[in-house]
Amino acid sequence: MNDTTIYDLIERHFIGELTEKQQRELRDALKANRKYRDRFRESALISAELRHLASEPAIQPSVKTRSKSSPAFRIGWLSIAIAATVLLALGGGLLFWRADLPATSSSIATLLDGYQYEFDAANAPTSDEFGVGDYTLTQGAITLLFENGVKVVVESPADFSLVSAMQMQLDRGRVRAVVPESGHGFVLATPQGNIEDLGTEFGVYVGTDRDAELHVFAGEVNLHQQTQASQRLSEDTAVRLVSGNCERLISTNDAAFATSAMIGYQRWQESQRQWREDPSTVLYFDFEDRFEHKVDAIQTEGRSSRLADRKLAGNPIDGDVRGCIWATGRWSGKGALLFENTDDRVELEIPGEFDAVTIMAWIQVNRLDNALQAVFNTRDWQAGEHHWNLLRDGAFRVGVSGAFARSCSHQRVPLGRWTHIAAVIDAHRGQAAYYIDGQRIDLATWQPNGPVRFGPTTLGSFGETSDDDSKSVTFSRDFRGRIDEFAVLRRLLSDEEIRLAYLDGNGFD
Numbered sequence: 164m165n166d167t168t169i170y171d172l173i174e175r176h177f178i179g180e181l182t183e184k185q186q187r188e189l190r191d192a193l194k195a196n197r198k199y200r201d202r203f204r205e206s207a208l209i210s211a212e213l214r215h216l217a218s219e220p221a222i223q224p225s226v227k228t229r230s231k232s233s234p235a236f237r238i239g240w241l242s243i244a245i246a247a248t249v250l251l252a253l254g255g256g257l258l259f260w261r262a263d264l265p266a267t268s269s270s271i272a273t274l275l276d277g278y279q280y281e282f283d284a285a286n287a288p289t290s291d292e293f294g295v296g297d298y299t300l301t302q303g304a305i306t307l308l309f310e311n312g313v314k315v316v317v318e319s320p321a322d323f324s325l326v327s328a329m330q331m332q333l334d335r336g337r338v339r340a341v342v343p344e345s346g347h348g349f350v351l352a353t354p355q356g357n358i359e360d361l362g363t364e365f366g367v368y369v370g371t372d373r374d375a376e377l378h379v380f381a382g383e384v385n386l387h388q389q390t391q392a393s394q395r396l397s398e399d400t401a402v403r404l405v406s407g408n409c410e411r412l413i414s415t416n417d418a419a420f421a422t423s424a425m426i427g428y429q430r431w432q433e434s435q436r437q438w439r440e441d442p443s444t445v446l447y448f449d450f451e452d453r454f455e456h457k458v459d460a461i462q463t464e465g466r467s468s469r470l471a472d473r474k475l476a477g478n479p480i481d482g483d484v485r486g487c488i489w490a491t492g493r494w495s496g497k498g499a500l501l502f503e504n505t506d507d508r509v510e511l512e513i514p515g516e517f518d519a520v521t522i523m524a525w526i527q528v529n530r531l532d533n534a535l536q537a538v539f540n541t542r543d544w545q546a547g548e549h550h551w552n553l554l555r556d557g558a559f560r561v562g563v564s565g566a567f568a569r570s571c572s573h574q575r576v577p578l579g580r581w582t583h584i585a586a587v588i589d590a591h592r593g594q595a596a597y598y599i600d601g602q603r604i605d606l607a608t609w610q611p612n613g614p615v616r617f618g619p620t621t622l623g624s625f626g627e628t629s630d631d632d633s634k635s636v637t638f639s640r641d642f643r644g645r646i647d648e649f650a651v652l653r654r655l656l657s658d659e660e661i662r663l664a665y666l667d668g669n670g671f672d
Contacts, residue, residue, distance in 0.1 A: 164192065169199050173206050177310075190273055190291050193308065195601060195666055200275075203312065205345075269294040271328045272307040275314065276670050278429040279303040286322075297324045300336065306423040313346035315339070316421050326352070334373070339366045339420040342382075355404035356388035363398070366420030375404040378415040427670020428494040434667035435648075439475045443654040445513060445520075446472045446480040450498040450647050470500070470509055482509040482622065492647035493525060493581050493671040499647035500623075503529075506638050508624035513617035513651065520615055521652040522551065523585040523661075525668055528578050530643040531555050535625075537640040538584070539649075542619040542626040549615055551586060552625075552640060559597055559605070561586065566612055571597050571605035581647070583665040587655050590615045596658075601665030603658055622646060 172189040175181050181189065192199045270292035280303030282288065288298065293307060300321040307315045311328050321336025331338075332352040342349050342360040349360040354373040358365065363382025369375045377386065378401040387393045390407035401412035438447050452471040470482035484500065486507040492499030500509065522539060534555055541548035544564045552560040557575030562568030576582050576599060585598040593611040596603050619626070623642035629635045648668060656664070 164188065166198075169196075170202060173199070173203055177206055186270075186292065191666075193273065194275060195669060200308070203308075270310075271295065271325055272309045272315075275306040275308040276423060276426050276430065277303060277305040278426045279433065280305050280319070293325055295325055295327065297322070304421050304426050304429075306426055309346065309349075311346040311349070312343045313349050314341045314423060316423055316426065318421050333367060333369050335369050335371060337366070337368045337420060339422060340364065341423075353404070355407070356386055356391075356409075359385040359387060361385060361395070366415075366417075368419070374406075376412070377402050377404065378412075378417070378420065380415060380417060424494055424671050428497060430670060431494075431668055438650050438652075439473055441474075441652060442476060443652045444474045444476075445515075445651040445653050446511070446649075447474045447651075448482065448649040449473050450492060450500065452498070470511075480511055480513060482511040484509050487623070490645060492645065493668070497647065499527075499645040501645050502623040502642045505641055506624065507641065508638060509622040510619070510626075511622075512619050516547070516614035516616045517588075517653055518591045518614050519589055519653065519655045520549075521585065521587050521650075521654060521656045521661075522549075523583070523648070523650045523652075523656075523664060524646060525581055525583055525648040526576070526644060526646050527581050528553065528557065528576055528642075528644040531557060531578070532643055533640055535560060535640045536642045537621065537623060537625040538642060540621055540625040540640070541617050542621065542636065543628055544625075545618075547613055547616045548618065549586070549588060550625075553642075559584075561595070561597060561607070563588070563590075563595070563609070563615060566593070567595070567607050567609040569605070569607050574599050574602075574604040581671060583668060585656070585661050585664070587661070588615055589655055598661050598665075601662035603661075617651075622649065 169189070169192045172181065172185055172192070175185070176189060193203060272293040274288070274291040274293070281301050283299035283301050286297050286299040300317055300319040302319050304316060304318045307317065309315070309328050315331065316339040317323060318337040321338070322334040323336060323338070324332040326332055329346070329348060330350045330352065334354065338351070340349070340351060340360070341364045342362060344362065347360060347362050351358045351367055353367060353369050353375045355375040358367060358377060361383040363384055364380045365384055366378040366380065367375060377396070379396050379398050381398045383395055383397045385393055385395055386409065388404070388407055388409065391409060394409070396402065399415055401415040403410045403412055435449055438444055448470055451473070468484045470484050472479035472481050486504055487500040487502055487509065490499050490501040491497065502508070524538065526538065531553060535552045537552050539551040541550065544550055546565040548564045550562050553576060554560050554570060557577065559571035561571065576584065583600050586595060588595045590613065591611060593609045595607040597605045621638070623646065624638040625640040626636045626638050629637065
């Protein structure tokens with residue numbers, strides 16, 4: 164689905180007009196794309212403002228009781244005008260205001276992500292939608308996205324209740340809340356007091372003894388306790404709440420509360436095992452062997468380190484890392500290779516011929532310095548060999564030597580963010596499909612003329628062998644950025660499998 168379709172679904176969500184199928188489509192889109200989640204939060208802020216204005220007496224004009232020059236009247240309609248201006252800035256038609264705007268739906272939060280989670284059958288959601296009610300998370304961890312943009316991570320075991328879009332009750336367990344501007348005033352209630360957000364990120368733990376801990380990581384909160392005066396707590400403050408009292412702790416413990424990104428990392432670690440175990444996997448670099456080779460990866464000229472092929476069956480096809488630096492990948496604590504300097508590359512050799520092959524990678528492009536920058540190229544591009552480059556504008560330049568070469572201009576790889584790219588090549592039928600972030604962007608066709616092959620191959624560079632007796636290899640088309648997962652499989656993945664591979668590797672923001 165394109166942006167217009169997703170934006171329409173967001174609009175219709177806030178006026179309660181989505182079917183179950185459309186709700187699932189919107190959930191998938193929010194999980195898959197940070198841009199849509201940002202749009203959702205913006206829409207939630209506007210929706211909340213318009214609902215407030217709809218119930219505000221100042222916008223119910225009466226010539227008998229209030230003149231148009233009165234301050235209340237002017238402020239009320241000024242707010243409406245500002246909101247309307249924001250709506251137009253967001254693309255027009257995103258939301259419309261009416262005095263009888265209904266409740267959005269019975270759902271007030273959506274399951275955004277989760278890792279090996281289970282609910283007690285008696286207190287479980289019926290789908291990925293969470294309405295007002297009680298819930299018991301018995302295993303794993305989840306991230307909930309409230310309709311006002313509040314994001315709450317819940318770790319098991321946990322007993323919690325959703326009271327409204329602006330209030331959640333935690334009776335046992337551990338949560339981390341990230342509250343944007345659209346959710347200011349969100350309240351997390353505990354047995355020891357209520358925590359009112361003032362624009363912040365905080366963690367709360369409630370033990371089986373019903374004592375609690377509050378850790379403010381950013382911004383401020385108001386703490387309301389029955390036996391104590393309300394107090395404002397600012398970032399880097401942690402307190403223990405026991406028997407109505409508030410005791411200061413030495414420091415906050417950020418690592419004790421899972422983030423949404425941490426859940427995404429755990430889920431990826433579980434899902435990436437399928438590629439390691441898949442009998443069709445030719446090679447699989449997960450870049451998780453970074454610590455073993457971190458010292459070696461601090462290169463001197465001509466020195467290399469090993470990039471381990473982590474598939475579980477068959478002979479490994481390890482790569483020789485030349486000049487690259489081990490760096491942080493999609494998640495903090497995960498590895499990637501940074502290609503920054505001339506001749507940075509990974510060299511490997513892939514034997515055999517392929518009538519069917521799928522190639523997938525996660526890349527982050529920092530710069531596009533050259534007319535062509537190599538993602539995955541064979542040496543010399545001989546007959547039947549596949550090339551995968553980026554043009555200066557971020558479009559794919561792809562081809563199979565002797566079959567086709569084309570530029571995929573329908574969509575481009577953006578700068579500065581992690582992007583999933585994939586190619587599915589059917590040499591038997593003469594078709595090659597290319598994907599960005601789980602969506603097919605191009606389909607090349609040609610008259611079949613034999614299998615695809617690779618041989619000596621390079622990540623991040625293109626090698627050409629000289630014609631003289633030295634047979635030296637010169638490298639060019641330097642890639643500038645990071646690579647954090649690379650796989651080659653001897654089979655054709657479907658559009659749905661590509662989409663799921665993207666979703667499994669997403670969740671890092």
